[in-house]
Amino acid sequence: MAGRRVPARSRATIVEDAPVTPDSPTISAPAAILDGLQGRDCPVCGAPERGARPFLSASVDPERIGALSFASRKPPEYMSFRLVRCETCETVFAAEAPGAEALARAYRDAGYDSAEEALYAARTYAQALAPRLGPEHRRGTALEIGAGSGVFLQELLDLGFAEVVGVEPSHEAVAAAPAALRPHLRIGVFEPGAHRPGSLSLVCCFMTLEHVRDPRPLTRAAYDLLEPGGLLAFVTHDYRAPINRLLGRRSPIIDIEHMQLFCPASLRRLLGEAGFGEIDIGAIRNRYPLRYWLRLLPLPGPLKPAGLAAVEALGVGQRSVGLNVGNLLSVARKPL
Template identity: 30%
Template sequence: MAQATRYQYVTKECLFCDSTDPAGHPVLYQKNFKDEDLNAEVFSARRTADHFHYEMVKCQKTGLIFSRNILDDNSLNKLYKESVVTFGEQTEFIKRDYWKPISEFVKKWSKKKALDIGCSNGFFLEVLKDNGYDEVYGVEPGEEPKAIARADVKDNIHTGFYGAGLYPENYFDLVCCFQTLDHLSDPLGMLQNMYKNVKPGGNAYLIMHNTKALQAKIFGEKSPIIDVEHIYLFNKENLPQLCQKAGFKVVSVFDVKNGYPFSYWIRMSPLPLKKMWVGIFKALGLYNKVLAINAGNMGIILEK
């Protein structure tokens, strides 16, 4: 007897052009998993990489890379609700890395209300609060991250999905969204909702993977960005185009550096003789020094 299909699939189209002509959107990578391979853990950020991915195609005009036949929203939402997204000991470094690109801009911005979409345990809400924002709000599908959020940001974290009508229009001075846009089945719809929620003259700030980053080029199909979690993947040229489609003005597009101490890089590296390296870096006084590298992320700052 044939096994019942566990998931429903839907077909995605190019965000920029008519993708019914397959020549304009050839297959880049073949699908490499079966339904029974999927579970919430596969949809939890920073898990050990298993590299499942859908069939992925590439737009020949814009370089947009996208998953062709994806799970329907019901299935995706269920998997994300059960997934856990926290960053553990890396949180302090990520907080600093994500704040740095806007630290000069915010001096000229009003700092009344801010929102972080896909806020995990509210780590960036803490940053915003600590840097003078009066009211900070977050949206996160999973329940677990909220449970461990800092007391002064916890109450304003909404457990669920971001969408139209969740917050008033023209409400926020700043809307942030980190490592989320490329997970969405309708990124333009998300940007349009963000545009509505931002006040005129207010800003949006996003960080996500860059398909033209060196790692993505070197590792190809083995790159962590070629993953079942990612539906649409952008570069520094097509991302601004999509943001403009949603109504935003583009203020700045840039690479985001990730800085961790040498102690962290050594521990995470596949190097043999780790104890020896620890000794060497300690002797050189570098063990706790921070090394910042471009790990393949880009950021964009927008204005309404």
């Protein structure tokens, strides 16, 4: 079933209540990502799509696809391809999605406007991961897949890693990297052949696993690249978290970028089948400025800009707030 073509007339439906934000510029061919959508089976266990249950109908407006549609930490657009839930492993996935080359182009050309939020996210991930790192990991090489502007690489260097490497497809994100970190960044998609098998002590993939078309090959490649005892760390959304279930289609995790959504069961299946042991999956508490949390809220009409203006006028927009918003940290070890 994988690779089947989808007729053009079934590619998208219009969502009229999703507001166009002023910081969402259109790209030269906004509907190009919709050309040649391909049918998919479950990207975690391979179960046929025909046996999956409906999760959400398609909600894509080609006119609203802009330069920030495939950028990190953008204002929510609440667009998605047709989503189904696998009855075997509980993964939610896009039943029709762009091909790998189309996705690579979309991320290559994506805008970048999340420098402040990236710093907060990097600190959150570093604090959550640090207790799991031993001296044997810190004296090795760490790879981050989907590194953005590379700020988490600095956290790893501060934790004592001997060498860090980040892979990031967005040219704008890499251009925004601090000068000292640019030598550690590689522009492009993750290519396992760029690293020797068994040469890494840590592989990180934060808020990126939902975006890749095929998470199984990525996870298995990470296993091969890790040295015995090495760690793989994912941060993903949990579609089963109470806040995401409450918000439904108005949850920020409903996004055209997301090829799949995970829960603890699907992550455990993905990591276990790749060969990892000592799999630890738990919720993490994110800390961001109040203005960022307000950007994520599904407020109607003029309420959101009014709220943002109010917190800035009060001088509290920069105040950081820690919340559990349904994100998971998964850490797994390659057996010795």
